[in-house]
Amino acid sequence: MWAEDDFTLPSGVVRLGQSEPQDGKTYVMYHGTTKQAAGKIRASGFRPSAGGMLGHGVYLSRDMKKASRYPLDHPENQRVVIRVKVNVGKVKRIDSQDHPLRTTWHENGYDTAWVPPNCGMVKSGLEEDCVWDPNRITVTNKKPKHFPEYIP
Template structure:
């Protein structure tokens, strides 16, 4: 089945659109978290919780890039994926721009609220950005986005003689 992810371009009041090279300290951004339908129900009921680990250590993994979030969970059927659209106050941001960065998993211990992996820095296979937010209280759920079937367009070829 062909499907696509739809997103409304209306930003909530006070939210910054992704235009700069990375999230700036103390700004609010719309971000996305890709998950399964079951996990989305749990998050909507109880809120986000820090992961136990990952590329950037513990935290809530998000992206300002809908395309990136819509790929998760990887190797899970697309029709059971949900993207949760959120509003995030990023606080103090640390760019982690290479593997084995000295603060890759300890950024929070050094006073940062969000770790940001820039696009195309070699850390993420897709080349798309990633963010990890330490405190789930910085995250407000806006909405959920589900994949929608793409309408097939059928062309008929006629022969004129």
């Protein structure tokens, strides 16, 4: 079960929709990782990746289906998903590979880059978010679950 209907949203958090994240709002998001990396994240927080499709930042999604696929090069029994709250700050929509701010959105005053669903940027067609500052991210589940289970 992938719906977010199984838990109560924290105060001030907005439920997943297909619309663009709104500036300054807080959303529930998910981060797919390995068991080992999840332990490090719980102990010392997120570390931004040096690069990727959207450049530097922490890659997340409001869609658990997207997060559950990561890391792509690991078998399902080694994957976990961490549920987080994210204050997105100022959001930039990036909807094509040739977008002029695809990797420089932060240098242009944005806190989060958002790839909308079905825009052709990712094969899955699922949305993706990249958050520049890991301090905008708060882990909400104490212990990540393995797949195909849903995070309580």
